[in-house]
Amino acid sequence: MAHVNLSQVRKSFGSVEVIPPLDLAIEEGEFIVLVGPSGCGKTTTLRMVAGLESTTGGRIDIAGRDVTAVRPGERNCAMVFQNYALYPHMSVRQNIGYAMKVHGMPAAEIAKRVDDTAALLGLAPYLDRKPGALSGGQRQRVAIGRALVRQPEVFLFDEPLSNLDAKLRVEMRAEIKILQRRLGTTAIYVTHDQVEAMTMADRVVVMNGGRIEQVAAPITLYEKPANRFVANFIGSPAMNFFEVTVGDGEIALADQKLSLAPSGRATLAGRRTVTFGIRPEHMREGAHTARLTLVPDALEPLGAHTLIIGHVGEHRITAQVDPRFPAVPGQPCAVTIDMEQAHFFDPDTGARL
Amino acid sequence: MSVGTAPDRVKYLFIWPAFLVVLTVSLFPLIYALIVSFQAVRLVPPVPPRFVGLDNYAQVLGSGRFWGAMWTTTIIVFVSVALQYVIGFTLALVLHHNVPGAALYRVSFLLPMFLAPVGVALIARMIFHPVLGPVNALITGLGFPTVTFLTDPALAISVLILVEVWQWTPFVVLLMLAGLQGLPAEVFEAARVDNIPVLRRFRDITFPMLLPLSTAVVFIRLIEGYKVVDTAFVLTGGGPGTATETLTLYAYYEGFRKFNIGMTSALSFVFLVVVTIAGTLYLVAAQRLARRYR
Incomplete structure (x- = not known):
């Protein structure tokens, strides 16, 4: 059985159902990232696993034990919060050792574990400082230390890097990932940042409106998004979508015809209309290409490549091209599309075809 | 320039x-x-x-009535502020954890503070009246002899303390509740996830985090408490004898019964010095306590 198992878990606040019945199985040692836009229920789900939020229905198991009605403290989870949630009047040493002290662990054992944890996280020089005298990154490291010193069944991370600056965030996400792999502890990590989700997760859970849209390895999400929402959410800049008509091995976008790759032909057999999705970075050469003429409205040179923000008919389009691509705002230009990278979705349900 | x-x-x-x-x-x-x-x-x-130089001061410091009033005031202030703090903090904790009907309690707990102290004292005087008061009606109804609350020195002071506590506990509730609501929720959630029992959570987290506020609240109440005059004036008039005479009440009698303005001024300054010394000692002690947590 899965290490952490949510079956038919529901949550309502009053008459508002924020999480419709939700199923999720997390294997031991897995790094799971819950990602989605604000208000998608990812934090609520995490807090239900922690026990900080009660469930309206369903059942949660951790390590084979039904913990649905168990107090947070007895679930053997450790949580890292967005605002660090350190005890402000205790030194780093006391913060990390506090829970063990309360639970009556011998002082020598506490000291050893605190020192080990501090060494692991590079906190040794700060052990006698108060949180107020630490930087954001150091504070979050203390919070992580406080979580892992307890050697819990599950780590719960609630947007732990959101309060850090961009550079530190990149460093810390690698650190957390390496640490989790070394300890082999199951981790559930909530973020709204798709880059964090993609880089850290063994499997990503994409949520929207309380529902799970897709659970998959990061690369699968990118290559085979289950539906239009996931396709739109994962990847930056976001995928372009067009409502097109199908006919004769081609799709018609505005008044232009794009020839389908063989795989696309098979997928679209017998359909009249479809949602065509293409990522900006797939506007490049390939085994089966098509030409699309667009009108650039603005150019965003990023160094390694340039983004063209433009339109085709009344559709907006973003294309990623070579920095030396000859584009001028207002003057139509043609880009190459790798049609083997095209995605097709049902125009009514949004499901991948 | x-x-x-x-x-x-x-x-x-x-x-x-x-x-x-x-x-x-x-x-x-x-x-x-x-x-x-x-x-x-x-x-x-x-x-x-x-x-007359320091004659007035000598007279004040040599007067047994002054030291009696000082002692009475100190007893009333320290006992009532201690009770106000303990009861007020407890009620604030209860309200903070949203017991059912908290909104109703919140309003009713604050009411006493809005009443004029003279009014409160009048009500208390009626309640503890030996013949007409409901407290004695209850006591005699149960078959016990009448208790003369306001004419027995120890009981009269107790009633004064009770009235002070009744009227000013809401002040402590109000401020401590605001303090509790200002504490970061995540810290307590972290403690819950770490399985810290409720009492330890209070002792190790809530109390230390609210210590600066507690210090200020108690300080305000101590200073205010030393000035108590209206309650004692209406409730006991300082009696029996001078058993419940507070410093300000004594000053009032000296100044506006005997019209001995010079001595009253000296009394006021001695009073100022006493409150300043007491306040400073308190702040030093409080700071020492706070340093243990800082």
């Missing part, structure tokens, strides 16, 4: 009006009272003020 110094002189001109207001409104009465405290001033019969 350089250009830079001209506005510097002008600025004092602008400061003067405000300084004058402060001088006349705040400092003048204080200085006037200080001068009077070194003089023999009697309004009835009117006698021209005469400089």
